[in-house]
Amino acid sequence: MSNSRNINPTQPMAYAELMAVSHFSFQMGASSPEELVQRAHALGYQALALTDHCSVAGVVRAHIKAKELGLAFIPGSTLTWPDAWRLVVLPQTLSGWSALCRLITHARTGMASDAHSGAAQRVEKAHVHLPIWSAVAPQLDDCVLILVPPRLPLDDGDAAMHAVLARLLDWKKVLPDTQRLWLGAALHQAADDDWWQQQLRWLEVQSGVPVVCVGDVRMHARSRKPLLDVVTAIGLGRTLSQSGAALTANAQMHLRRRLQLARIMPPLWLQRSVQIMQTCVFSLDDIKYRYPTESVSPGETPTQTLRRLTGAGLLQRYPNGVAPEIQQQIEHELVLIAELTYEMYFLTVHDLVRFARERGILCQGRGSAANSAVCYALGITEVDPAKSTLLFERFISRARKEPPDIDVDFEHQRREEVIQYIYQKYGRDRAAITATVMTYRPRSALRDVGKVLCVDARLVDAISKAHPGLYTREIQADLLNEGLRRAGITAASVAQSAQWHQWLALSAQLMGAPRQLGQHSGGFVLTQGRLSDLVPIENARMPERSLIQWDKDDLDAVGLLKVDVLALGMLSAFGVAWLWWDNAVG
Numbered sequence: 001m002s003n004s005r006n007i008n009p010t011q012p013m014a015y016a017e018l019m020a021v022s023h024f025s026f027q028m029g030a031s032s033p034e035e036l037v038q039r040a041h042a043l044g045y046q047a048l049a050l051t052d053h054c055s056v057a058g059v060v061r062a063h064i065k066a067k068e069l070g071l072a073f074i075p076g077s078t079l080t081w082p083d084a085w086r087l088v089v090l091p092q093t094l095s096g097w098s099a100l101c102r103l104i105t106h107a108r109t110g111m112a113s114d115a116h117s118g119a120a121q122r123v124e125k126a127h128v129h130l131p132i133w134s135a136v137a138p139q140l141d142d143c144v145l146i147l148v149p150p151r152l153p154l155d156d157g158d159a160a161m162h163a164v165l166a167r168l169l170d171w172k173k174v175l176p177d178t179q180r181l182w183l184g185a186a187l188h189q190a191a192d193d194d195w196w197q198q199q200l201r202w203l204e205v206q207s208g209v210p211v212v213c214v215g216d217v218r219m220h221a222r223s224r225k226p227l228l229d230v231v232t233a234i235g236l237g238r239t240l241s242q243s244g245a246a247l248t249a250n251a252q253m254h255l256r257r258r259l260q261l262a263r264i265m266p267p268l269w270l271q272r273s274v275q276i277m278q279t280c281v282f283s284l285d286d287i288k289y290r291y292p293t294e295s296v297s298p299g300e301t302p303t304q305t306l307r308r309l310t311g312a313g314l315l316q317r318y319p320n321g322v323a324p325e326i327q328q329q330i331e332h333e334l335v336l337i338a339e340l341t342y343e344m345y346f347l348t349v350h351d352l353v354r355f356a357r358e359r360g361i362l363c364q365g366r367g368s369a370a371n372s373a374v375c376y377a378l379g380i381t382e383v384d385p386a387k388s389t390l391l392f393e394r395f396i397s398r399a400r401k402e403p404p405d406i407d408v409d410f411e412h413q414r415r416e417e418v419i420q421y422i423y424q425k426y427g428r429d430r431a432a433i434t435a436t437v438m439t440y441r442p443r444s445a446l447r448d449v450g451k452v453l454c455v456d457a458r459l460v461d462a463i464s465k466a467h468p469g470l471y472t473r474e475i476q477a478d479l480l481n482e483g484l485r486r487a488g489i490t491a492a493s494v495a496q497s498a499q500w501h502q503w504l505a506l507s508a509q510l511m512g513a514p515r516q517l518g519q520h521s522g523g524f525v526l527t528q529g530r531l532s533d534l535v536p537i538e539n540a541r542m543p544e545r546s547l548i549q550w551d552k553d554d555l556d557a558v559g560l561l562k563v564d565v566l567a568l569g570m571l572s573a574f575g576v577a578w579l580w581w582d583n584a585v586g
Contacts, residue, residue, distance in 0.1 A: 013258055013261065013262045013267055013270040013271065014046050014258075014270070014271070014274050015045055015046060015213070015258050015261060015270050015273055015274065016045060016046040016047035016048070016049070016072070016074075016273040016274050016276070016277035017040055017045055017047070017048050017049060017214075017215050017217060017255060017273070018049045018051070018074070018076075018088060018090065018146060018184075018212070018214050018215075018273055018276060018277070019049065019051050019078065019088050019146070019148070019184065019186070019214035019215055019216050019217065020036055020048060020049065020050055020051060020215060020217035020218075020255070021050075021051060021052050021053060021078065021217065021218055022035075022036055022050060022052055022058045022062075023058070023513045023514045024052045024055055024057040024058030024514055025052040025053040025055065026053075026235070026514065026515070026516060027231045027232065027234050027235025027236075028053055028218065028231070028232070028235065029052070029218045029219065029228075029231070030218060030219040030224040030225075030227040030228035030231055031218075031219045031220040031221075031224055032058075032061070032513070033050055033058040033059070033061040033062035033065065034061055034062065034065040035220040035221075036048060036050065036062065036217070036220045036255065037062050037065040037066050037069065037071060037073065038065065038069065038220070039220040039221060039255045040071060040220075040255055041066075041069045041070075041071045043255055043256075043257060043258065044258060045071070045255075045258075046072060046273075046274050046277055047071065047072035047073065047074055047274075047277040047280075048062070048066070048071060048072075048073055048074070049073075049074035049075075049076045049088075049090055049277075049280075050062045050073070050074075050075060050076065051076040051077055051078040051088050051089075051090075052077060052078065053077070053078055053079075053080060054077060054078070054079055054080070054104055054107055054108065054128050054130075055077060055104065055536070055549055056075055056076075056077055056100075056101070056104065056535065056536060056549055056550075057435070057437075057514075057517060057549040057550065057551070058514075059075035059284065060284065060550055060551075060554035060557050060558060061554065062075070063075065063283070063284045063557065064557055072277060073283075074090050074091075074277065074280045074282075075091065075097070075282070075284060076088060076089050076090040076091065076100070077089050077100060077104060079103075079107070079130055079136075080128075080130075081130060081133075083150070084150035085147065085148070085149055085150060085167070086147075086148040086184075087136070087145060087146070087147055087148070088144075088145070088146035088148065088184060088214065089103075089140060089143050089144075089145060090143060090144040090145075090146070090276070090280050091142065091143050091280065091282045092142045092143060092144060092180075092279050092280050092281060092282060093142040093281065093282050094282055094286045094287070094288075095141060095142045096140070096141065096142030096143040096282060097282050097286075097287075098532075098533040098534070099139055099140050099141055099142065099143060100140065100143060101532050101533060101534065101535055101536045102139070102530075102532050102533065103131075103136070103139050103140065104536035104538075104549075105532040105536045105537045105538070106131070107128045107130050107131075108128060108536060108537070108538035108539065109537060109538055109539050109546065133167070133170060133171065133174075134170065134173075134174045137171060137174045137175045137181075138174060143180065144180050144182065144276050144279065144280060145171075145175070145180055145181050145182065146182045146183070146184040146212065146214060146276075147167075147168065147171065147181070147182070147183055147184060147209070148183075148184035148186060148214065148216070149164050149167070149183075151190075151192075151196055152164070152196075152199070154192055154195060161199055161202070161203070164203060165203055165206050165207055168183065168203060168207040168209050169207055171209075172207065172208070172209065181209055182209065182210055182211070182212045182272070182276065183200060183203060183204060183207075183209045183210065183211045183212070184211075184212060184213075184214040184216075185197070185200050185211050185212065185213050185214065185265070185269055186213075186214050186215065186216035187213075187264050187265065188216070188248075188249070188250060188252035188253055189250060189252050189264065190249060190250075193264065197266075210272060211269055211272075212269055212272040212273055212276060213261065213265045213269040213270050213272070213273050214273075215253070215255065215256065215261075216253060217253055217254060217255055218248070218253045218254075219253065219254045220254060220255050221254055221255070222251040222252070222254045224254070224509075225248070225250075225251035225254075226502075226506060227506055227509045227510065228247075228248060228253070229243070229247045229248070230449055230452050230453075230506050230510070231510070231513075232246060232247055232248075233246075233247070233452040234448050234449075234451075234452055238452075239451070239452055239453070239454050240452055240453060240454075241454070258270075284557070284558050287534055287558050287559065289527070289534065289558070289559045289560050289561070290527060290528035290529060291344035291345065291348075291526065291527070291528060291561065292344070292348070292426055292430065292526050292527060292528045293344065293528060294351075294425060294426070295344065295347035295348055295350070295351045296344070296347065302343035302344050302347060303334075303338045303343055305343070305347060306334065306337070306338075306343045306346055306347055306374075307334060309347070309350060309378060310330060310334065310374055310377045310378060311377075313376075313377035313378050313379060314326075314327075314330065314377045316379075317376065317377060317384075318386075323386060326373060326385055326386055329373045329385055329392070330373050330374060330377065332392070333372060333373055333374045333392055333396075334374065336392075336396060336398070337374065337396065339398075340396065340398070342396070342403065342404055345403070345404060345406075345561055345563070346374065346375075346378065346404075346406075348526065348563055349365075349378075349380055349406050349408060349563060350378045350379070350380060352408065352418060352421075352422070352563070352565065353365070353378070353379055353380055353408060354379075355418065355421050356410055356417075356418055357379070359414075359417065361410055361411050361414045361415075361417060361418065362410070362411045363408055363409060363410045363411070364381075364382065364408070364409050364568070365380040365381040365382075365406055365407065365408045365409075366381070366407050366408075366409060367405065367406070367407040368394050368395040368405065369381055369395060369404070369405075369406040369407065370383040371383075371391045371392050371394050371395045372392055372395050372396075373385040373392075375406065380406060380408065402556065403556065403561050405564070406563075406564065407564045407566055408564060408565065408566065409566045409567065409568035410565065410566065410567060410568070411567070411568070412567040412568060415522070415565060415566075415567040418565055419522075419524075419545075419565060420544070422524055422526070422565070423544075426526055428546060429530050429531060429532060429537075430526060430527050430528075430529070430530065430531050431524055431525070431526050431527075431531065432524070432525055432531055432537050432546045432547055432548045433519045433520050433522070433523060433524055433525075433540065433545060433546065433547045433548070434519075434520045434523040434524070434525055434547065434548055434550065434551070434552045434555060434562050435517045435518065435519065435520065435547050435548060435549060435550060435551050435552070436517070436518045436519065436520050436521075436551060436552060437514045437517060437518075437551045438514070438515045438516045438517070438518045439511075439512050439513060439514055439515055440510045440511050440512060440513050440514075440515050441511065442464070442507070442511060443464040443465075444515065445507040445508075445510040445511045446460060446463055446464040446503075446507045447460055447464050448510070449503055449506045449507045449510060450464075450503055450507075453499060453502065453503050453506075455499060455500075455503050517538075517547070517549065518541075519540045519541070519542065519545060519547045520547070520552050520562075521566055521567070522564055522565040522566045522567065523552050523562040523563070523564050523565075524562060524563045524564075524565060525548055525555070525560055525561070525562050525563075526561075526563060531548065534558075534560070535548045535549055535550050535558075535560075536548065536549045537549075
């Protein structure tokens, strides 16, 4: 009998889950980052690592939830090669996190580490270019690396296992610190689990690479198995019946109870998960964001440059002199801006507005920035503080501790000139657009799930069109009957169908889940150093655009600022009208 069963069932082992994916692996996971964290905490895990496929898009949300619950959280990622070998990367330090972000950037974009020229070759967004095995390990200093080999069939023989051993030995040759390399064991109660466990022990003895338990988790609870099958089939572009062996064999790829893990895993393998967790001390709170300083005049500090430009702007705005109350308001704002170190943000927005106006591109600041006398002096907004009552604390406040948000609209047809100016000034490696998480809405959920379940196409079309109100996840009988009548389907027969109820239930579960990453309408993140040291960059669908893997709503939690370069069609209309008038009177 295997010694993995020589345990006391009343004393569950301490355990940290080191391999779990969420919805942000897109068609590979069936739970949100928050659900995974909450379930891990409820099960008494020591920690949870979120390791989405070549992505860190969901780690901020998991980080926030883990801090709320007091659970140790490890942000990481899983890299997969075409031969089905997988590598779990867990940063131990800030340096390790930067190394992981750079590698994901390289894999997603094909960008070399030196991207200052901005001439990085564009590749398909969905395609991942991973370096060869021997090139990966040296790039991942200060990271724990867990190799998870594909499980071999029972009849493959010794030659196949020796090939796996050769791969492990190759990794040991290029990895200077062998204590960072581990062999991942994922057991999900398959028929050949005992045999595979013996093979992993043999690999450990022969290679010297220790084995550690990993859950290879794809859902927080086993009840999500039907949804996992559905999203897997959606990713494959097949129906459930066509997906076959691509679906998980059972519902064990969830966060399991520690007693259950202790029954199937050797105690040492479970203990090592905690040992690894204790070496991964990096937190997203360790990220130190530094704003670019290109807009600071030589020989001046950001505070001095902002004061000088504000003073010059006041002279232009008020050529007959500045009223004392306006000067007092300006001083109040400048002191608070300096205290919160937001000078560079104002200088950057001022630089973009200056660039646009020098080239005759109409632009206009709006929103809460209109409450700022400094924004008026800098020419960003047009609300004269002498003619209005400003509420600056609605814009920036010590109490809220929220970064300022200056929305600037540019002519729709000419905004691209401003965007390319940003790329040219800061470089592709220091500027990128923030992402927007595109989620499943009622129609897209009904259509995708309906195709997978082979629901009558007429029914899918009728219901998805008839029920934009499905945000409430309720079917209104009158709308339903009308849609079915138009599709020529009997409502009574549909309502009694098990397929019908399964379709609606799975569509409701999928609603709100991430479907893909899109690009924000114009929110740029700029950095003083390499942006890919903080967050991975990938190609946007639009040519000459790149985006980071974090949603705009995640930026505040990690201290990143975005500059909004938005488009407004009305400004284009004004521009055309002004050009016509200028020509007419000229």
